[in-house]
Each structure stands twice: as C-alpha cells, then as structure tokens.
Amino acid sequence: MIQFDVDLAVIGSGFGGSLMAMIGQRLGLRTVLIDRASHPRFTIGESSSPVANMVLRDLIQRYSLNRIEAICQYASAEQMNPEATMGIKRGFSYFRHEAGQPFQPRDDRSNELLVPGNPDDQTADAHWLRADVDQFLFKQVRASSIATMERTDVTDVTHEDRWCVAGYHGEEPVRVWAEFVLDASGGTGVMLKSLGIPSSDDGLKTKSRTLYGHFTDVGSWYDAYREAGGRVENHPYRCDEAAVHHLIDGGWMWQLRFRNGVTSAGLVLDQDRHPYHPDRYPDEEWHLVVERYPTLAQQFKGARLHEATPHLIGTGRLQRIAERSAGAGWAGLPNVGGFVDPLHGTGIAQILAGIERLAAILEHSWGRDDLTDQLEAYSRTVRTETEFIDSLVHACYLTMDDFPRFASTSKLYFVASAMYEQRFREGRIRPEHAFLCADDEGLRDVVARIVERVTRDAQQPTEERSDPAEFDRWIEQQLEPYRQVSA
Numbered sequence: 001m002i003q004f005d006v007d008l009a010v011i012g013s014g015f016g017g018s019l020m021a022m023i024g025q026r027l028g029l030r031t032v033l034i035d036r037a038s039h040p041r042f043t044i045g046e047s048s049s050p051v052a053n054m055v056l057r058d059l060i061q062r063y064s065l066n067r068i069e070a071i072c073q074y075a076s077a078e079q080m081n082p083e084a085t086m087g088i089k090r091g092f093s094y095f096r097h098e099a100g101q102p103f104q105p106r107d108d109r110s111n112e113l114l115v116p117g118n119p120d121d122q123t124a125d126a127h128w129l130r131a132d133v134d135q136f137l138f139k140q141v142r143a144s145s146i147a148t149m150e151r152t153d154v155t156d157v158t159h160e161d162r163w164c165v166a167g168y169h170g171e172e173p174v175r176v177w178a179e180f181v182l183d184a185s186g187g188t189g190v191m192l193k194s195l196g197i198p199s200s201d202d203g204l205k206t207k208s209r210t211l212y213g214h215f216t217d218v219g220s221w222y223d224a225y226r227e228a229g230g231r232v233e234n235h236p237y238r239c240d241e242a243a244v245h246h247l248i249d250g251g252w253m254w255q256l257r258f259r260n261g262v263t264s265a266g267l268v269l270d271q272d273r274h275p276y277h278p279d280r281y282p283d284e285e286w287h288l289v290v291e292r293y294p295t296l297a298q299q300f301k302g303a304r305l306h307e308a309t310p311h312l313i314g315t316g317r318l319q320r321i322a323e324r325s326a327g328a329g330w331a332g333l334p335n336v337g338g339f340v341d342p343l344h345g346t347g348i349a350q351i352l353a354g355i356e357r358l359a360a361i362l363e364h365s366w367g368r369d370d371l372t373d374q375l376e377a378y379s380r381t382v383r384t385e386t387e388f389i390d391s392l393v394h395a396c397y398l399t400m401d402d403f404p405r406f407a408s409t410s411k412l413y414f415v416a417s418a419m420y421e422q423r424f425r426e427g428r429i430r431p432e433h434a435f436l437c438a439d440d441e442g443l444r445d446v447v448a449r450i451v452e453r454v455t456r457d458a459q460q461p462t463e464e465r466s467d468p469a470e471f472d473r474w475i476e477q478q479l480e481p482y483r484q485v486s487a
C-alpha cells in the first residue's frame with residue numbers, strides 16, 4: 001500500500017489543482033497532488049480572458065509563482081514557453097448564420113459583433129491547449145518538490161479524526177491522510193460523491209448540451225469572411241484571432257485556433273430545440289447540423305479530427321449546481337460546485353477567482369476557529385456565481401435567434417466583466433466578493449429585469465417585439481450606472 005501523511009491533499013491536476021498545490025506549498029502546507037490520468041491528457045475549457053489573466057498575474061505575484069508567468073499572455077508564452085501551445089485571442093467574435101444560406105457579411109454589420117479584449121498582439125490573451133498548459137503547470141509542481149501521484153484513481157474520501165483519501169494506483173491501494181482536501185476533479189466531483197452532496201440541474205435555466213473535438217485543416221474563417229465580401233479592415237482585430245462564436249438556429253459553434261494548426265470546435269445546442277438522441281453518434285449529429293450552414297460546411301470540408309479526439313465527444317445537459325462546494329476541512333474549486341455553459345468562456349476566470357478566495361482563506365484562517373465559517377461563505381459564493389452566470393447565459397440563449405437583441409443582451413456579460421476587472425484593479429475585490437460582481441445586489445436586479453423582459457419577448461412573434469434599437473436603448477439604460485463604474 002502507498003501511504004502519505006500530509007496537510008493538504010489536492011484531487012485533480014488540471015490547471016486549477018496544480019495551482020492550488022503550488023499555493024499550498026507556498027503557505028507551508030505539506031501537499032500531495034493526485035490525478036487518475038497522466039500528463040499530457042486532453043481536456044476542454046481552453047479560452048482564457050482579460051479577467052483570467054489579471055487574476056492569474058495577481059496569484060503569481062502574491063504567491064511567488066514566477067516560473068509560470070509565461071502563460072499569462074500569448075506573446076510571452078510564445079517567447080518564454082514555446083513548449084506550451086497557445087492560440088492568440090484578441091477578443092470575442094460573434095457571427096449569425098442563416099440555415100441554407102452562405103454567411104453574408106452586411107454593410108451595417110448587423111449579423112456580427114466583435115468585442116476587443118486587448119489593444120494589440122503584444123498584450124493579447126491566449127487560448128490554452130490544455131494538454132500542454134496543464135502539463136506545463138504539473139511539471140512546475142514537480143519541480144517545486146511537491147509530492148504527486150498520477151494514474152491514481154481516488155475512489156472514496158472519508159473522515160474520522162482526519163481525512164482518508166482512498167484510491168488505487170494500478171492494483172496498488174493508496175491511502176492519503178490529510179487535514180484538508182481540495183477537490184479539483186472538475187465534473188467528477190469526488191468530494192461531492194464521497195460526502196453524498198447532491199449536484200443537479202435544479203433551478204438552472206440554461207439547458208444546453210455539446211459536441212466537440214480537436215480538428216486539423218479547418219478552413220480559415222478570416223478568408224471565408226473576406227471571400228464573402230466582408231470588409232475586414234473595419235474590424236478592430238483579425239476576426240478569427242479570437243474566441244469565435246458562430247450562432248445558428250437554437251445553438252452556436254465555438255472555434256478556437258491554436259498556433260500548431262489545431263482548431264478546437266464544438267457545437268453547443270439548446271436541448272429544447274435539439275433534443276438529445278441516444279442512438280445518434282456525435283460525429284453524425286455534427287455533420288447533420290454543420291451541413292445546414294454552407295459557410296461552416298465549407299470550412300470543415302477538408303477538416304480531419306485530430307488524434308487527441310479520434311471521435312467527437314458528446315455530452316448530455318451541461319448544467320449542474322451542487323448543494324454545497326465546501327465545508328469543514330474541505331473545498332471544491334468552483335467548477336466542482338457548478339457549471340453552466342461555455343458561452344462567453346467564463347470557466348477559467350471563475351476558477352482562478354475561486355482559487356484566489358480559497359488561497360486567502362487557507363492563508364488567514366488555517367488552524368483558526370473561523371476556518372469553517374469562511375469555507376461556508378465560499379460555498380455560498382460559488383452558488384451565487386453559478387446562478388448569476390446562468391442568468392446571463394440564459395438571457396443570451398433566449399435572444400440567440402434574433403441577433404441584434406443577442407448583441408444587446410451580451411452586453412450584460414461584458415459590463416459585469418469590466419466592472420469586476422475595474423474593482424479588482426482598484427483593490428476593491430476582497431476574498432468574500434464574487435466573480436463578475438455576482439453578489440452586487442443592484443447588478444443582480446438589473447440582470448433579473450433583463451431576463452424577465454427577454455423571456456416575455458421570446459414568447460412573442462418577432463414582428464410583435466419592440467424594435468431592436470429601442471431594445472438596445474433600454475438595455476443601455478439598465479446598464480448605465482454600471483457602465484459609469486466600469487468606464
């Protein structure tokens with residue numbers, strides 16, 4: 001039997017688990033990092049953002065993690081860490097496609113939205129090829145002499161006077177005795193399962209599922225846009241050097257290009273509009289959907305699935321929220337506590353914001369009486385964030401078929417994001433504060449009002465809804481007080 005006796009056991013060595021293991025060690029905790037897989041391994045959740053990079057930089061500075069600084073930006077990653085493949089991300093691009101018709105750029109740009117995230121290539125954010133980035137971080141964990149165990153499946157976690165994390169490394173039983181367990185196992189939610197904590201889609205409004213994979217030889221969207229007569233000189237950045245969202249009927253496709261020629265692409269489908277067929281293979285469904293949109297079909301005509309995903313991966317409903325994500329002596333990263341949808345790519349940033357909060361809790365309350373109270377508060381915050389993101393995303397799904405309204409509704413996310421960024425830079429985000437200012441009562445009221453209106457509008461035929469310009473003015477009016485804050 002393999003045994004460890006530690007202060008902190010971290011389950012899951014994605015970027016979140018590796019960061020927590022390094023921070024734990026910096027805080028003087030004897031730490032072990034355990035994963036059932038071994039690096040490099042494929043995983044999804046690849047698009048970083050200005051907020052993600054800002055929080056990551058802060059963590060690097062606060063906990064002297066200088067060796068990982070390279071991954072904060074595309075340009076520095078290329079120069080300092082060429083082994084970790086990234087893709088340049090200048091912003092968020094959205095294009096609306098019509099079934100049966102090639103994409104037709106419009107002079108008034110009413111079927112597209114480009115939101116810059118940074119001013120130039122030097123300061124650009126990055127898409128993370130997670131196999132590489134997670135492996136890079138895992139190597140840093142090892143280089144810091146933290147104990148690691150790969151190919152070790154955690155099967156149960158129990159508590160007597162300390163935690164006992166039980167699992168297997170091959171055939172060999174493993175027991176880790178720990179004061180604190182940090183669950184970074186993502187959707188597996190090892191601690192939730194071990195402690196019998198329910199996690200379900202209860203109360204979440206977004207209802208989507210996805211099909212995704214890594215491809216090579218995907219045609220360039222930038223070229224397709226130009227060939228269709230689009231004027232790229234009017235764009236604030238090259239439109240495909242971004243998290244590209246192609247909106248279709250009842251869903252959307254993401255496209256993220258990496259510098260090694262691989263493109264991550266996935267269809268995210270509203271489950272009510274595209275019910276799940278258990279007898280349909282994801283590859284088959286992908287073709288059925290993509291073939292309806294000639295410009296997308298053309299882009300994927302010569303594309304092949306990359307060896308990382310020999311077949312497309314299909315999921316059931318993506319949304320889940322756990323009753324709790326922390327308690328006495330344990331905590332889960334935010335994506336253990338819940339997940340909504342890849343729209344706008346909130347995942348990485350939310351996890352980093354959660355890590356910042358957890359690190360502060362461990363730093364200030366380890367061994368003190370208030371530790372459990374702090375963890376309970378963290379758990380409530382994760383729920384608040386998940387519900388808030390659900391509202392933002394749900395509102396966007398309700399307007400997805402009506403692009404000008406979708407563009408107006410998306411402002412909710414960008415304003416919340418800018419507000420969080422500004423408060424963070426001003427040092428006004430304290431450990432108890434939520435990602436995207438989800439705990440700001442006023443902002444939550446505005447979001448609730450907008451969700452109520454778009455829900456009502458969605459029940460009416462398009463021609464009976466108010467004019468998109470009036471709708472946009474109304475949204476601007478709602479967001480006005482928060483724009484001033486974030487100006």
Ligand SMILES: Cc1cc2nc3c(=O)[nH]c(=O)nc-3n(C[C@H](O)[C@H](O)[C@H](O)COP(=O)(O)OP(=O)(O)OC[C@H]3O[C@@H](n4cnc5c(N)ncnc54)[C@H](O)[C@@H]3O)c2cc1C
Nearest residue numbers: 012014015016036044045047154185186188342345347348
């Ligand atoms: C389809 C989809 C698209 C997404 N797109 C984006 C995006 O564009 N941008 C974004 O920011 N976020 C996105 N996300 C969210 C993102 O995937 C996650 O937030 C992110 O991957 C979580 O990273 P992590 O390190 O916490 O966990 P993970 O990367 O999930 O790592 C968990 C680790 O735990 C290990 N593990 C699991 N169970 C056990 C066990 N029993 N014993 C031992 N080890 C175990 C696994 O092997 C794995 O290595 C997306 C999510 C989905 C589902």
